[in-house]
Amino acid sequence: KRRFGVWRYRELLPISDNVEPVTMCEGGTPLIKLNRAVDGHVYVKFEGANPTGSFKDRGMTVGVTIAKHIGVKGVVVASTGNTAASAAAYAARAGLACVVVLPRGGVAKGKLAQSLLHGARIVEVDGVFDDALEEVFTEVVINGKKDLYPLNSYNPWRLEGQKTIAFEIVDELSEVPDAIVVPVGNAGNISAIWKGFKELYNYGLISKLPRMIGVQAEGAAPLVATWNRKSETLLEIEKPYTIASAIRIGKPVNWLKALNAVKESNGTFIAVSDNEILNSVKDLAQYEGIGVEPASAASLAGYRKAIDLGILNRDDSVVLIATGHALKDPDTISKIF
Numbered sequence: 591k592r593r594f595g596v597w598r599y600r601e602l603l604p605i606s607d608n609v610e611p612v613t614m615c616e617g618g619t620p621l622i623k624l625n626r627a628v629d630g631h632v633y634v635k636f637e638g639a640n641p642t643g644s645f646k647d648r649g650m651t652v653g654v655t656i657a658k659h660i661g662v663k664g665v666v667v668a669s670t671g672n673t674a675a676s677a678a679a680y681a682a683r684a685g686l687a688c689v690v691v692l693p694r695g696g697v698a699k700g701k702l703a704q705s706l707l708h709g710a711r712i713v714e715v716d717g718v719f720d721d722a723l724e725e726v727f728t729e730v731v732i733n734g735k736k737d738l739y740p741l742n743s744y745n746p747w748r749l750e751g752q753k754t755i756a757f758e759i760v761d762e763l764s765e766v767p768d769a770i771v772v773p774v775g776n777a778g779n780i781s782a783i784w785k786g787f788k789e790l791y792n793y794g795l796i797s798k799l800p801r802m803i804g805v806q807a808e809g810a811a812p813l814v815a816t817w818n819r820k821s822e823t824l825l826e827i828e829k830p831y832t833i834a835s836a837i838r839i840g841k842p843v844n845w846l847k848a849l850n851a852v853k854e855s856n857g858t859f860i861a862v863s864d865n866e867i868l869n870s871v872k873d874l875a876q877y878e879g880i881g882v883e884p885a886s887a888a889s890l891a892g893y894r895k896a897i898d899l900g901i902l903n904r905d906d907s908v909v910l911i912a913t914g915h916a917l918k919d920p921d922t923i924s925k926i927f
Protein backbone atom coordinates (compact mmCIF):
# COMPACT_ATOMS: atom_id res chain seq x y z
CA LYS A 591 0.00 0.00 0.00
CA ARG A 592 1.59 3.32 -0.96
CA ARG A 593 2.52 5.38 2.05
CA PHE A 594 3.08 8.64 0.19
CA GLY A 595 1.63 10.56 -2.73
CA VAL A 596 -1.57 10.43 -4.75
CA TRP A 597 -2.23 6.67 -4.41
CA ARG A 598 -1.90 6.83 -0.62
CA TYR A 599 -5.45 8.21 -0.86
CA ARG A 600 -6.66 5.48 -3.20
CA GLU A 601 -9.75 4.83 -1.06
CA LEU A 602 -10.80 8.45 -1.65
CA LEU A 603 -10.48 8.10 -5.43
CA PRO A 604 -13.48 6.68 -7.34
CA ILE A 605 -11.35 3.85 -8.78
CA SER A 606 -12.11 0.17 -8.15
CA ASP A 607 -9.44 -2.09 -6.71
CA ASN A 608 -8.91 -4.08 -9.90
CA VAL A 609 -7.46 -1.04 -11.69
CA GLU A 610 -3.64 -1.03 -11.80
CA PRO A 611 -2.30 2.55 -11.36
CA VAL A 612 0.14 4.01 -13.88
CA THR A 613 2.30 5.81 -11.33
CA MET A 614 5.72 7.37 -10.74
CA CYS A 615 5.11 8.03 -7.02
CA GLU A 616 3.77 11.49 -7.81
CA GLY A 617 2.49 13.70 -4.99
CA GLY A 618 3.80 13.64 -1.42
CA THR A 619 5.40 17.01 -2.23
CA PRO A 620 7.21 19.27 0.28
CA LEU A 621 5.24 21.73 2.40
CA ILE A 622 7.83 24.43 3.12
CA LYS A 623 7.40 27.20 5.74
CA LEU A 624 8.32 30.69 4.48
CA ASN A 625 10.67 32.45 6.91
CA ARG A 626 11.93 35.57 5.16
CA ALA A 627 9.93 36.36 2.01
CA VAL A 628 6.88 37.22 4.12
CA ASP A 629 6.10 37.40 7.84
CA GLY A 630 3.14 35.33 8.91
CA HIS A 631 2.11 31.68 8.88
CA VAL A 632 2.71 31.05 5.20
CA TYR A 633 3.69 27.72 3.63
CA VAL A 634 4.52 26.77 0.07
CA LYS A 635 3.27 23.45 -1.31
CA PHE A 636 6.11 22.80 -3.74
CA GLU A 637 4.59 20.93 -6.69
CA GLY A 638 7.82 21.35 -8.66
CA ALA A 639 8.95 18.23 -6.78
CA ASN A 640 6.70 15.96 -8.85
CA PRO A 641 8.21 13.51 -11.39
CA THR A 642 7.81 15.86 -14.39
CA GLY A 643 8.12 19.02 -12.27
CA SER A 644 4.52 20.24 -11.94
CA PHE A 645 1.22 19.44 -10.15
CA LYS A 646 -0.09 18.06 -13.45
CA ASP A 647 1.38 14.65 -12.56
CA ARG A 648 -1.29 14.23 -9.87
CA GLY A 649 -4.07 14.45 -12.44
CA MET A 650 -2.19 12.62 -15.15
CA THR A 651 -1.49 9.52 -13.07
CA VAL A 652 -5.26 9.08 -12.65
CA GLY A 653 -6.20 10.16 -16.19
CA VAL A 654 -3.67 7.86 -17.87
CA THR A 655 -4.52 5.00 -15.48
CA ILE A 656 -8.13 5.23 -16.67
CA ALA A 657 -7.09 5.62 -20.33
CA LYS A 658 -5.04 2.43 -20.11
CA HIS A 659 -7.78 0.62 -18.20
CA ILE A 660 -10.43 1.38 -20.84
CA GLY A 661 -8.02 0.27 -23.56
CA VAL A 662 -7.53 3.39 -25.68
CA LYS A 663 -4.56 3.52 -28.04
CA GLY A 664 -3.44 6.98 -27.03
CA VAL A 665 -4.19 10.29 -25.34
CA VAL A 666 -4.37 13.86 -26.63
CA VAL A 667 -4.07 17.17 -24.78
CA ALA A 668 -3.91 20.84 -25.60
CA SER A 669 -1.44 22.55 -23.31
CA THR A 670 0.58 25.60 -22.34
CA GLY A 671 3.28 23.01 -21.68
CA ASN A 672 3.08 21.27 -18.29
CA THR A 673 0.02 19.18 -19.14
CA ALA A 674 1.82 18.15 -22.33
CA ALA A 675 5.03 17.23 -20.49
CA SER A 676 3.09 15.20 -17.94
CA ALA A 677 0.83 13.49 -20.49
CA ALA A 678 3.88 12.56 -22.59
CA ALA A 679 5.67 10.99 -19.62
CA TYR A 680 2.70 9.07 -18.21
CA ALA A 681 1.55 7.92 -21.67
CA ALA A 682 5.09 6.61 -22.30
CA ARG A 683 4.98 4.75 -18.99
CA ALA A 684 1.61 3.27 -19.92
CA GLY A 685 2.70 2.32 -23.46
CA LEU A 686 0.12 4.69 -24.97
CA ALA A 687 0.58 7.11 -27.86
CA CYS A 688 0.45 10.80 -26.98
CA VAL A 689 -0.43 13.84 -29.10
CA VAL A 690 0.11 17.30 -27.62
CA VAL A 691 -1.36 20.41 -29.26
CA LEU A 692 0.60 23.55 -28.35
CA PRO A 693 0.38 27.29 -29.09
CA ARG A 694 3.24 27.93 -31.53
CA GLY A 695 6.01 29.89 -29.77
CA GLY A 696 4.06 30.03 -26.52
CA VAL A 697 5.56 27.13 -24.61
CA ALA A 698 8.54 27.30 -22.22
CA LYS A 699 11.58 25.38 -23.50
CA GLY A 700 11.79 22.90 -20.63
CA LYS A 701 8.23 21.71 -21.26
CA LEU A 702 8.81 21.41 -25.02
CA ALA A 703 11.96 19.38 -24.33
CA GLN A 704 10.04 17.04 -22.02
CA SER A 705 7.27 16.50 -24.57
CA LEU A 706 9.86 15.61 -27.22
CA LEU A 707 11.92 13.51 -24.82
CA HIS A 708 9.00 11.29 -23.80
CA GLY A 709 8.00 10.72 -27.42
CA ALA A 710 4.82 12.78 -27.81
CA ARG A 711 3.72 13.86 -31.28
CA ILE A 712 3.77 17.65 -31.20
CA VAL A 713 1.13 19.60 -33.14
CA GLU A 714 1.58 23.38 -33.08
CA VAL A 715 -1.27 25.80 -33.75
CA ASP A 716 -1.10 29.53 -34.36
CA GLY A 717 -2.64 31.51 -31.52
CA VAL A 718 -2.85 30.81 -27.80
CA PHE A 719 -3.74 27.84 -25.60
CA ASP A 720 -7.46 28.42 -26.16
CA ASP A 721 -6.99 27.90 -29.91
CA ALA A 722 -5.07 24.67 -29.20
CA LEU A 723 -7.90 23.44 -26.98
CA GLU A 724 -10.42 24.34 -29.70
CA GLU A 725 -8.37 22.27 -32.16
CA VAL A 726 -8.41 19.20 -29.87
CA PHE A 727 -12.13 19.60 -29.30
CA THR A 728 -12.79 19.85 -33.05
CA GLU A 729 -10.63 16.84 -33.90
CA VAL A 730 -11.94 14.55 -31.15
CA VAL A 731 -15.55 15.64 -30.70
CA ILE A 732 -16.55 17.13 -34.08
CA ASN A 733 -14.47 14.93 -36.39
CA GLY A 734 -14.95 11.98 -34.07
CA LYS A 735 -11.33 10.84 -33.83
CA LYS A 736 -11.99 8.23 -31.17
CA ASP A 737 -8.60 6.57 -30.98
CA LEU A 738 -7.20 9.40 -28.85
CA TYR A 739 -8.61 9.88 -25.33
CA PRO A 740 -8.82 13.62 -24.50
CA LEU A 741 -7.13 14.34 -21.16
CA ASN A 742 -7.55 18.08 -20.68
CA SER A 743 -8.83 19.18 -17.30
CA TYR A 744 -12.47 19.13 -18.32
CA ASN A 745 -11.78 15.40 -17.94
CA PRO A 746 -12.90 14.78 -14.32
CA TRP A 747 -10.31 12.04 -13.76
CA ARG A 748 -7.58 14.69 -13.85
CA LEU A 749 -9.26 16.66 -11.06
CA GLU A 750 -9.65 13.49 -8.96
CA GLY A 751 -5.88 13.21 -8.82
CA GLN A 752 -5.29 16.90 -8.21
CA LYS A 753 -7.69 17.04 -5.24
CA THR A 754 -5.07 15.05 -3.26
CA ILE A 755 -3.20 18.33 -2.71
CA ALA A 756 -5.91 19.16 -0.14
CA PHE A 757 -5.52 15.76 1.55
CA GLU A 758 -1.74 16.19 1.91
CA ILE A 759 -2.05 19.72 3.32
CA VAL A 760 -4.45 18.53 6.05
CA ASP A 761 -2.34 15.39 6.70
CA GLU A 762 0.80 17.46 7.15
CA LEU A 763 -0.51 20.57 8.90
CA SER A 764 -3.06 18.54 10.90
CA GLU A 765 -5.21 21.63 10.70
CA VAL A 766 -7.04 23.43 7.90
CA PRO A 767 -5.36 26.65 6.73
CA ASP A 768 -7.41 29.86 6.65
CA ALA A 769 -6.67 30.26 2.92
CA ILE A 770 -5.19 28.47 -0.07
CA VAL A 771 -3.69 30.68 -2.80
CA VAL A 772 -3.65 29.09 -6.27
CA PRO A 773 -2.38 30.40 -9.63
CA VAL A 774 -5.30 30.01 -12.08
CA GLY A 775 -5.14 29.28 -15.81
CA ASN A 776 -7.68 26.72 -17.13
CA ALA A 777 -9.03 26.69 -13.52
CA GLY A 778 -8.88 22.94 -12.97
CA ASN A 779 -6.50 23.03 -10.01
CA ILE A 780 -8.37 25.54 -7.82
CA SER A 781 -11.58 23.56 -8.49
CA ALA A 782 -9.89 20.23 -7.65
CA ILE A 783 -8.31 21.46 -4.42
CA TRP A 784 -11.65 22.86 -3.24
CA LYS A 785 -13.28 19.49 -4.06
CA GLY A 786 -10.70 17.76 -1.88
CA PHE A 787 -11.35 19.99 1.14
CA LYS A 788 -15.15 19.66 0.72
CA GLU A 789 -14.88 15.86 0.63
CA LEU A 790 -12.87 15.81 3.87
CA TYR A 791 -15.46 18.13 5.42
CA ASN A 792 -18.36 15.94 4.24
CA TYR A 793 -16.61 12.86 5.66
CA GLY A 794 -16.42 14.73 8.99
CA LEU A 795 -12.60 14.62 8.92
CA ILE A 796 -12.23 18.41 9.15
CA SER A 797 -14.50 20.93 10.83
CA LYS A 798 -13.66 24.05 8.82
CA LEU A 799 -13.00 24.94 5.19
CA PRO A 800 -10.29 27.26 3.79
CA ARG A 801 -10.95 30.31 1.64
CA MET A 802 -9.88 29.69 -1.99
CA ILE A 803 -7.94 32.63 -3.48
CA GLY A 804 -7.38 32.37 -7.24
CA VAL A 805 -4.58 34.47 -8.76
CA GLN A 806 -4.27 35.45 -12.42
CA ALA A 807 -1.85 37.59 -14.41
CA GLU A 808 -3.33 41.01 -15.27
CA GLY A 809 -3.03 40.33 -19.01
CA ALA A 810 -4.77 36.95 -18.74
CA ALA A 811 -7.42 37.38 -16.04
CA PRO A 812 -10.84 36.34 -17.37
CA LEU A 813 -11.92 34.96 -13.99
CA VAL A 814 -10.86 38.12 -12.14
CA ALA A 815 -12.98 40.15 -14.59
CA THR A 816 -15.92 37.75 -14.34
CA TRP A 817 -15.72 37.73 -10.53
CA ASN A 818 -15.32 41.49 -10.11
CA ARG A 819 -18.26 42.21 -12.42
CA LYS A 820 -20.38 39.47 -10.80
CA SER A 821 -21.04 38.13 -14.28
CA GLU A 822 -23.02 34.89 -14.67
CA THR A 823 -21.14 34.12 -17.87
CA LEU A 824 -17.40 33.99 -18.49
CA LEU A 825 -15.91 37.29 -19.67
CA GLU A 826 -13.39 35.77 -22.10
CA ILE A 827 -10.08 37.39 -22.97
CA GLU A 828 -9.46 37.08 -26.70
CA LYS A 829 -5.71 37.78 -26.67
CA PRO A 830 -4.37 36.83 -23.25
CA TYR A 831 -0.79 37.82 -22.59
CA THR A 832 1.54 37.31 -19.62
CA ILE A 833 5.21 36.44 -19.24
CA ALA A 834 3.94 33.52 -17.13
CA SER A 835 3.19 31.45 -20.25
CA ALA A 836 1.70 28.55 -18.24
CA ILE A 837 -1.33 30.68 -17.33
CA ARG A 838 -1.65 32.58 -20.63
CA ILE A 839 -5.25 31.41 -21.00
CA GLY A 840 -8.28 33.50 -21.96
CA LYS A 841 -11.17 30.98 -21.87
CA PRO A 842 -10.67 28.71 -18.82
CA VAL A 843 -12.66 25.56 -19.44
CA ASN A 844 -13.30 25.00 -15.71
CA TRP A 845 -14.47 28.58 -15.15
CA LEU A 846 -17.84 27.65 -13.59
CA LYS A 847 -16.32 25.15 -11.12
CA ALA A 848 -13.71 27.73 -10.13
CA LEU A 849 -16.30 30.50 -9.64
CA ASN A 850 -18.33 28.14 -7.44
CA ALA A 851 -15.26 27.13 -5.42
CA VAL A 852 -14.38 30.77 -4.74
CA LYS A 853 -17.99 31.70 -3.99
CA GLU A 854 -18.66 28.74 -1.67
CA SER A 855 -15.38 29.25 0.19
CA ASN A 856 -15.83 33.00 0.70
CA GLY A 857 -12.67 33.47 -1.34
CA THR A 858 -11.84 35.78 -4.23
CA PHE A 859 -9.87 36.21 -7.46
CA ILE A 860 -6.91 38.59 -7.58
CA ALA A 861 -4.90 39.89 -10.58
CA VAL A 862 -1.18 40.55 -10.31
CA SER A 863 1.26 42.18 -12.75
CA ASP A 864 4.05 40.36 -14.57
CA ASN A 865 6.48 42.47 -12.56
CA GLU A 866 4.95 41.34 -9.27
CA ILE A 867 5.18 37.75 -10.52
CA LEU A 868 8.87 38.07 -11.47
CA ASN A 869 9.69 39.76 -8.14
CA SER A 870 8.01 36.86 -6.38
CA VAL A 871 10.03 34.34 -8.45
CA LYS A 872 13.18 36.09 -7.24
CA ASP A 873 12.08 36.33 -3.60
CA LEU A 874 11.05 32.67 -3.36
CA ALA A 875 14.43 31.68 -4.84
CA GLN A 876 16.67 34.09 -2.96
CA TYR A 877 14.95 34.35 0.42
CA GLU A 878 13.59 30.81 0.67
CA GLY A 879 15.62 28.63 -1.70
CA ILE A 880 12.46 27.60 -3.55
CA GLY A 881 12.91 27.63 -7.37
CA VAL A 882 9.68 28.00 -9.33
CA GLU A 883 8.55 28.90 -12.83
CA PRO A 884 6.78 32.29 -13.17
CA ALA A 885 3.14 31.12 -13.03
CA SER A 886 3.85 29.36 -9.71
CA ALA A 887 5.06 32.60 -8.11
CA ALA A 888 1.71 34.23 -8.88
CA SER A 889 0.61 32.58 -5.63
CA LEU A 890 3.14 34.63 -3.60
CA ALA A 891 2.40 37.79 -5.60
CA GLY A 892 -1.31 37.20 -5.01
CA TYR A 893 -0.78 36.63 -1.28
CA ARG A 894 1.12 39.92 -0.99
CA LYS A 895 -1.66 41.76 -2.80
CA ALA A 896 -4.30 40.09 -0.62
CA ILE A 897 -2.47 41.40 2.47
CA ASP A 898 -2.23 44.92 0.94
CA LEU A 899 -5.95 44.84 0.10
CA GLY A 900 -6.90 43.57 3.55
CA ILE A 901 -8.36 40.39 2.06
CA LEU A 902 -5.93 38.37 4.20
CA ASN A 903 -4.05 39.38 7.33
CA ARG A 904 -0.72 38.40 8.82
CA ASP A 905 -2.06 35.99 11.39
CA ASP A 906 -3.96 34.00 8.77
CA SER A 907 -2.46 30.56 8.13
CA VAL A 908 -2.01 30.32 4.36
CA VAL A 909 -0.71 27.74 1.86
CA LEU A 910 0.61 28.98 -1.49
CA ILE A 911 0.49 26.39 -4.26
CA ALA A 912 3.78 26.61 -6.20
CA THR A 913 2.76 24.72 -9.28
CA GLY A 914 5.90 24.19 -11.39
CA HIS A 915 9.70 23.92 -11.14
CA ALA A 916 12.09 26.72 -12.16
CA LEU A 917 13.80 24.43 -14.69
CA LYS A 918 10.68 24.51 -16.84
CA ASP A 919 11.34 28.04 -18.07
CA PRO A 920 15.05 28.98 -17.98
CA ASP A 921 14.61 31.66 -20.68
CA THR A 922 12.24 33.76 -18.58
CA ILE A 923 14.42 33.33 -15.49
CA SER A 924 17.43 34.70 -17.37
CA LYS A 925 15.29 37.69 -18.43
CA ILE A 926 14.97 38.68 -14.76
CA PHE A 927 18.70 38.93 -14.12
Ligand SMILES: Cc1ncc(COP(=O)(O)O)c(/C=C/C(=O)C(=O)O)c1O
Pocket residue numbers: 644668669670671672673674743773774775776777778779780836837883885886913914
Ligand atom coordinates in the same frame (compact mmCIF):
# COMPACT_ATOMS: atom_id res chain seq x y z
C1 LIG B 1 2.95 26.05 -13.66
C2 LIG B 1 1.44 26.19 -13.75
N1 LIG B 1 0.81 26.92 -12.82
C3 LIG B 1 -0.54 27.07 -12.86
C4 LIG B 1 -1.29 26.55 -13.87
C5 LIG B 1 -2.79 26.79 -13.86
O1 LIG B 1 -3.46 25.62 -13.43
P1 LIG B 1 -4.98 25.44 -13.94
O2 LIG B 1 -5.74 26.66 -13.45
O3 LIG B 1 -5.46 24.17 -13.35
O4 LIG B 1 -4.91 25.37 -15.45
C6 LIG B 1 -0.68 25.78 -14.88
C7 LIG B 1 -1.52 25.23 -15.96
C8 LIG B 1 -1.01 24.73 -17.10
C9 LIG B 1 -1.87 24.25 -18.17
O5 LIG B 1 -3.05 24.57 -18.23
C10 LIG B 1 -1.25 23.37 -19.19
O6 LIG B 1 -0.15 22.84 -18.94
O7 LIG B 1 -1.87 23.19 -20.26
C11 LIG B 1 0.72 25.59 -14.81
O8 LIG B 1 1.40 24.84 -15.73
